[in-house]
Each structure stands twice: as structure tokens, then as C-alpha cells.
Amino acid sequence: MDSIPANRRLWNRISGAYQRRHDPRIGAEPRLWGMYSLPDARLRALGDVTGKRVLELGCGAGQWSRSLAAEGAHVVGVDLSEAQLDAAVRARGADRYWLVQGAAERLPFAADSFDLVFCDFGGLSWAPPHLAVPQAARVLRRGGRLVFNVASPWFEACYDEAAGGVTTTLRQDYFGLGAVAEGDGAASYQLTYGDWVRVLRGAGLVIDDLIEPRPDPGTPNGYNRTEPTDWAHRWPAELLWVTHKP
Numbered sequence: 001m002d003s004i005p006a007n008r009r010l011w012n013r014i015s016g017a018y019q020r021r022h023d024p025r026i027g028a029e030p031r032l033w034g035m036y037s038l039p040d041a042r043l044r045a046l047g048d049v050t051g052k053r054v055l056e057l058g059c060g061a062g063q064w065s066r067s068l069a070a071e072g073a074h075v076v077g078v079d080l081s082e083a084q085l086d087a088a089v090r091a092r093g094a095d096r097y098w099l100v101q102g103a104a105e106r107l108p109f110a111a112d113s114f115d116l117v118f119c120d121f122g123g124l125s126w127a128p129p130h131l132a133v134p135q136a137a138r139v140l141r142r143g144g145r146l147v148f149n150v151a152s153p154w155f156e157a158c159y160d161e162a163a164g165g166v167t168t169t170l171r172q173d174y175f176g177l178g179a180v181a182e183g184d185g186a187a188s189y190q191l192t193y194g195d196w197v198r199v200l201r202g203a204g205l206v207i208d209d210l211i212e213p214r215p216d217p218g219t220p221n222g223y224n225r226t227e228p229t230d231w232a233h234r235w236p237a238e239l240l241w242v243t244h245k246p
């Protein structure tokens with residue numbers, strides 16, 4: 001399924017409202033992961049990036065890219081949406097990094113170009129993983145790492161479309177996860193645990209860790225309603241994969 005044109009249209013359309021609502025929280029501090037803004041200092045997924053060649057897949061307004069550039073990484077942010085890239089340009093400030101328009105499905109970079117490829121609900125949530133993961137692996141050097149955060153199958157299976165939030169009732173078939181329709185042909189993507197393992201290993205990557213970010217009770221979800229409010233303290237809402245190319 002080619003969701004590139006529809007996802008580009010979707011993100012161009014919602015970029016302004018999305019950034020007005022979420023940018024203050026995403027960019028509040030450097031290195032905040034996911035729906036609950038958990039600090040990387042606590043999750044320890046990314047490590048030192050000083051002097052490293054880093055690619056953010058689906059960088060949005062570049063909150064992460066900006067932070068890593070400020071730490072001394074050579075960062076490229078790639079995104080499908082020109083509206084999101086415009087937002088990144090406006091927010092770029094003194095910490096320079098490169099911005100490129102492109103799709104995670106067909107990355108416009110040579111093989112072995114990066115030491116670290118990463119994203120937080122970016123290209124690996126919005127491009128078919130069986131296409132995007134091999135692309136990420138291709139542009140990594142040997143020993144380079146692919147680290148990314150996505151929604152968990154638990155979260156997706158318990159998402160109640162009508163109520164607009166997550167509950168304790170299973171709504172979607174676990175084995176039916178795949179392309180999640182986001183309207184007008186746009187799609188996000190969700191795999192089962194087994195399919196993630198097969199896609200990552202199939203691209204030649206070694207899985208070093210699967211971090212399941214666990215917010216403390218009372219930590220707000222910046223994006224979705226959950227019932228109960230401490231849902232993500234009790235069940236994993238996100239999967240933070242840590243892999244490398246041997």
C-alpha cells in the first residue's frame with residue numbers, strides 16, 4: 001500500500017494545529033520520548049551522540065533533531081510534509097542541522113551514511129515497517145544503531161474509536177493489526193510483537209533491547225484520553241526498540 005501521497009496531505013493539513021497543541025510539550029526539554037514525555041535520561045535508549053551522524057526519520061518540527069544538534073551531533077531530519085519541515089525551519093534557531101523532504105519508505109541517502117537512525121512516533125509509525133526498516137538498515141553503517149518508539153499493540157488493540165481513547169476493553173483484533181486508517185487514504189502502521197521481530201531481523205538488525213516506557217501514575221498523556229488515567233502505568237502503551245546493524 002502506498003500511503004505516501006495521502007500521509008503527506010494529512011500532515012500538511014494538520015501541521016499547524018498539531019504544532020500549536022503539542023510543540024510546547026514535545027520541545028519542553030531535550031530528549032523527551034513519546035506520549036508521556038519520558039526523559040531519555042531515565043529510559044537510556046539513545047546514548048551519547050557527540051560527533052555522530054544522526055538521522056531522524058519523520059522529524060516533524062525537529063524538537064529532537066534540534067536537541068541532538070545542540071549536543072554536537074551532525075543531524076539530518078527527514079520528513080514527508082513540507083508544512084512540518086517549515087515548522088522545523090522556523091524553530092531551528094542557532095543549532096544548525098539539515099532538513100530534507102523525503103519518505104521513510106525510500107530514503108534519499110547513500111548506504112552507510114549514519115551512525116544512528118531514530119524516531120519517536122515518526123517514520124516507523126507512518127510508513128509500512130517492511131519497507132522503512134530495511135531502508136533504515138541500509139543507510140546505517142556497520143555497528144550503527146536504529147532506535148525508535150512506536151505505540152504498542154496493547155494500546156492499539158484497546159483503542160476505542162467511538163470514545164476517542166483507550167480503555168481496558170479489547171476493540172481491535174491483535175492479529176488484525178497492520179495499516180490503521182487515518183482518513184482520506186492516510187495510514188499509520190502497527191505490527192504485532194512477532195512481526196516487529198521478523199521485520200527487524202529480516203533487515204539484518206540485532207535487537208539489543210525492547211524498552212517498555214512506564215510512566216508513573218499521574219503522568220499525563222499528551223495525546224490520548226485513557227480510562228483509567230493510569231492505563232500506561234499498568235499496561236505498556238509504547239515500544240522503544242533498540243537495535244544495531246552488526
Ligand SMILES: C[S@@+](CC[C@H](N)C(=O)[O-])C[C@H]1O[C@@H](n2cnc3c(N)ncnc32)[C@H](O)[C@@H]1O
Pocket residue numbers: 004007008011026057058059060061064078079080081084102103104105119120121122123126127
Ligand atoms: C507524530 S510526528 C513525529 C515527529 C515528532 N517526534 C513529534 O512527535 O511530533 C509524525 C511525523 O512523521 C511524518 N511522516 C509521515 N509519514 C512519513 C513518511 N512516510 N516518511 C517520513 N515521514 C513521515 C509526518 O509528516 C510527521 O511530521
